Amino acid sequence: MGRTADQGGRNRPFSKGGLRLLMILLLIPLLGGCWDLRELDSLALVFGMGLDLGPQGDGYRLTFEIVRARQIQTPGPDGSGGGGGQRNPYWLLQATGPTVFEAVRNATLQSSRRLFLSHTQVFIIGEELAKSGISPTIDFIVRVNEPRIVKWLLLTADEPEQIFAAEPGLEQITALAIADLIQNYGITSKIKPVRVVDYLETRMHKTSANTLPIIRIKETAGKKELIIDRTGVIKGDKLVGYLDPKETRGLLWVQDEVDGGVVTVDAPGGEGKATMELFNADTKLTVEGNEHGIQVRIEVKVRSGLGAQTTSVDLSTTNQIERLEKRQAEVIREEIGAALTKARDLKADIFGFGEYLYRHDHRRWKGLESEWERYFVGAEVDVSVEVMVEEVGLITKPTIYRAPEGG
Amino acid sequence: MDQGKISPWQLTLLVMSFTIGNWIVLPAGTEAWQNLWLIMILALGEGLVFAYLSLLLFRRFPGKTLFEIFALVFGSVGGKFLSLLFLWFFLQTGAAALMIFVTLLKTTIFTATPDMALLVPWMLIVIYGCRRGIEVIARSNEPLIIATIVLLFISVLLVLNILDPANLLPLFNLPLSDALWISVGIAVFPFGQNVLFLMILPRVNRRQKVTGAVLKGMIGAGGYLLLIQFLTVGVVGKVGEIYVFPSYEFYRMIDIARVLTRLELIPLLNFMTMGFIKIMLCLYALAVGTAQVFNLRTYRPLVFPLGALLLIAAFRFAPSISQHLRFVEEVNPYFGLFYSVFLPLLTLGVALVRGWLRRRVTS
Numbered sequence: 001m002g003r004t005a006d007q008g009g010r011n012r013p014f015s016k017g018g019l020r021l022l023m024i025l026l027l028i029p030l031l032g033g034c035w036d037l038r039e040l041d042s043l044a045l046v047f048g049m050g051l052d053l054g055p056q057g058d059g060y061r062l063t064f065e066i067v068r069a070r071q072i073q074t075p076g077p078d079g080s081g082g083g084g085g086q087r088n089p090y091w092l093l094q095a096t097g098p099t100v101f102e103a104v105r106n107a108t109l110q111s112s113r114r115l116f117l118s119h120t121q122v123f124i125i126g127e128e129l130a131k132s133g134i135s136p137t138i139d140f141i142v143r144v145n146e147p148r149i150v151k152w153l154l155l156t157a158d159e160p161e162q163i164f165a166a167e168p169g170l171e172q173i174t175a176l177a178i179a180d181l182i183q184n185y186g187i188t189s190k191i192k193p194v195r196v197v198d199y200l201e202t203r204m205h206k207t208s209a210n211t212l213p214i215i216r217i218k219e220t221a222g223k224k225e226l227i228i229d230r231t232g233v234i235k236g237d238k239l240v241g242y243l244d245p246k247e248t249r250g251l252l253w254v255q256d257e258v259d260g261g262v263v264t265v266d267a268p269g270g271e272g273k274a275t276m277e278l279f280n281a282d283t284k285l286t287v288e289g290n291e292h293g294i295q296v297r298i299e300v301k302v303r304s305g306l307g308a309q310t311t312s313v314d315l316s317t318t319n320q321i322e323r324l325e326k327r328q329a330e331v332i333r334e335e336i337g338a339a340l341t342k343a344r345d346l347k348a349d350i351f352g353f354g355e356y357l358y359r360h361d362h363r364r365w366k367g368l369e370s371e372w373e374r375y376f377v378g379a380e381v382d383v384s385v386e387v388m389v390e391e392v393g394l395i396t397k398p399t400i401y402r403a404p405e406g407g
Numbered sequence: 408m409d410q411g412k413i414s415p416w417q418l419t420l421l422v423m424s425f426t427i428g429n430w431i432v433l434p435a436g437t438e439a440w441q442n443l444w445l446i447m448i449l450a451l452g453e454g455l456v457f458a459y460l461s462l463l464l465f466r467r468f469p470g471k472t473l474f475e476i477f478a479l480v481f482g483s484v485g486g487k488f489l490s491l492l493f494l495w496f497f498l499q500t501g502a503a504a505l506m507i508f509v510t511l512l513k514t515t516i517f518t519a520t521p522d523m524a525l526l527v528p529w530m531l532i533v534i535y536g537c538r539r540g541i542e543v544i545a546r547s548n549e550p551l552i553i554a555t556i557v558l559l560f561i562s563v564l565l566v567l568n569i570l571d572p573a574n575l576l577p578l579f580n581l582p583l584s585d586a587l588w589i590s591v592g593i594a595v596f597p598f599g600q601n602v603l604f605l606m607i608l609p610r611v612n613r614r615q616k617v618t619g620a621v622l623k624g625m626i627g628a629g630g631y632l633l634l635i636q637f638l639t640v641g642v643v644g645k646v647g648e649i650y651v652f653p654s655y656e657f658y659r660m661i662d663i664a665r666v667l668t669r670l671e672l673i674p675l676l677n678f679m680t681m682g683f684i685k686i687m688l689c690l691y692a693l694a695v696g697t698a699q700v701f702n703l704r705t706y707r708p709l710v711f712p713l714g715a716l717l718l719i720a721a722f723r724f725a726p727s728i729s730q731h732l733r734f735v736e737e738v739n740p741y742f743g744l745f746y747s748v749f750l751p752l753l754t755l756g757v758a759l760v761r762g763w764l765r766r767r768v769t770s
Binding site: 142 | 580644662
């Protein structure tokens with residue numbers, strides 16, 4: 001050490017310098033970082049994970065969408081793009097195993113780098129697997145520290161690998177494109193986005209049914225594009241039915257998750273339609289009940305504006321707007337009604353009425369829990385919708401305006 | 408023996424860090440989940456009463472450590488026996504904190520690192536701090552506890568967008584007897600563990616302020632833990648119940664505009680700093696106590712071997728997290744009540760009776 005330290009008159013087994021030297025020596029091995037140190041060039045970054053049943057119906061078949069980081073380049077100034085004649089920016093890898101964890105490890109038999117799951121954006125579950133139960137696959141995602149539970153969970157009727165192999169549109173990686181598709185749900189409010197943690201949360205309330213968005217391939221001009229336009233209903237842990245976009249919107253209304261979107265109504269006083277844009281929607285749900293049945297009250301308050309019309313009738317007068325509001329309320333009520341009918345058919349409490357009752361009146365809930373399905377199907381539902389049309393856009397008269405006769 | 412002196416304010420901060428300790432990542436009583444923060448208010452009340460009773464002991468024998476009080480009250484042999492019992496308590500408390508420290512790191516970020524590579528350097532720092540005495544421990548605690556509190560306030564701002572108050576419902580959905588029993592469990596761990604400070608109180612420079620300082624520290628720590636639990640339930644919801652380290656998961660869910668994410672380092676940092684102080688205080692109490700039991704002039708030569716013992720004990724007492732959780736749930740309420748309520752009260756009672764007898768004899 002070359003330095004004689006002041007002993008300070010204290011009773012020590014080592015001299016101060018010796019102790020310091022010892023500590024420094026002991027700390028040296030730690031400077032290398034953690035034992036399982038992995039740098040970017042030795043990792044296979046997984047962005048999307050597909051989960052399906054194994055070939056013989058036992059075990060799992062996993063698909064990984066792994067990014068080839070070197071192939072992702074921003075287009076050059078000549079707009080030629082960085083990828084001309086190069087390889088795909090992603091690599092699809094499949095592996096099987098008796099559990100999800102083992103399948104993940106088995107993937108390394110084919111991959112030169114170890115799979116790194118922290119950046120996985122979407123988990124896509126095949127319908128075959130969804131019909132036999134989802135939770136066993138989720139366990140791995142939640143238990144292990146790499147995957148994150150705030151990422152998206154989807155279903156598909158196609159093979160998950162086909163989904164990842166589809167055209168990613170404006171993005172380079174399909175998984176990222178899918179994550180963006182889901183995140184833009186508020187533009188239409190026809191998808192209900194579900195994260196892994198949301199699925200678990202709903203699953204923990206024994207009577208509630210989950211829903212998951214369904215992604216599928218849509219052929220456009222010979223190219224395989226992706227579209228999310230249905231919702232699967234998961235009762236217990238198994239896929240039991242589907243909601244179409246209208247029913248999905250109905251579900252979102254009840255759960256106060258409508259974030260935007262449009263509603264098209266028949267234009268009052270003429271042929272054609274009018275499309276209203278939703279600015280703000282607010283739902284108040286109340287569930288009350290006893291042994292004789294439950295009463296559900298759904299109060300929706302909507303603020304919207306006129307976005308498009310196909311008639312020549314002037315819809316911007318106060319009279320017409322009042323009629324537009326009424327018709328819009330009617331459409332919303334229909335959407336909610338459609339979702340309710342479907343949920344009753346499936347006997348699946350996708351709205352979480354039971355959960356609401358449990359949270360607000362858990363003593364009463366105890367008596368109803370065991371026969372909740374019956375109470376749910378027989379529930380009296382009262383829907384009231386209040387719509388305000390506040391805007392008519394930049395113009396007050398329709399573009400195909402005809403002046404009133406004699407005017 | 409250590410001649411260092413700390414101020415009542417430093418004592419308050421030490422009590423806070425010690426109480427926050429490992430609870431910050433691993434709360435007990437999670438079966439009450441969304442009611443846990445309510446039960447914690449009750450538990451803090453009980454904990455304050457227990458602590459006040461123990462502090463009466465210090466008021467009656469100012470300037471004496473717990474072990475010296477035992478010797479005065481129960482005589483040499485009885486006092487030594489109780490002191491040895493208490494040494495076991497310090498060892499157990501420190502070993503549990505150490506074990507949670509290594510488990511947390513192993514399951515989260517250092518998944519492949521051998522335990523000893525994490526523990527040995529850690530213990531070396533703890534031993535080094537301990538040998539320096541209580542003054543150094545108290546001074547190094549100041550920036551650490553302040554950082555921990557600041558990080559909490561930052562976290563509150565970070566989770567405002569994902570906090571769902573509906574997750575906190577229903578309130579009071581468990582039987583009162585269960586709630587009371589859980590609250591007792593929490594009153595002894597973490598609040599009751601502060602009985603360890605009876606070894607440190609003589610080192611405080613203004614004795615008349617000691618009681619207030621300890622109680623203030625407990626209230627501060629109680630508020631801190633309550634807020635963390637409240638946020639965890641509000642953000643993670645019912646799912647948090649299945650996690651071993653719920654607050655870790657809560658930080659993982661933070662997402663500010665998809666930019667500010669992956670903040671799980673915050674709870675790790677909080678636990679590493681608070682756990683560091685806790686383990687250091689346990690080792691300090693262990694060393695000072697051992698020195699007093701064997702009438703040694705100084706505790707310093709004992710720190711290193713006792714630190715090594717603590718390291719071994721961490722693996723012996725709870726080889727897996729499941730065993731630790733079972734201990735906390737099934738044994739700890741009794742264990743804690745025995746150490747932080749029964750023994751101090753017994754001592755106080757015997758001391759009062761003996762004093763009363765002596766006065767009768769002399770008068």
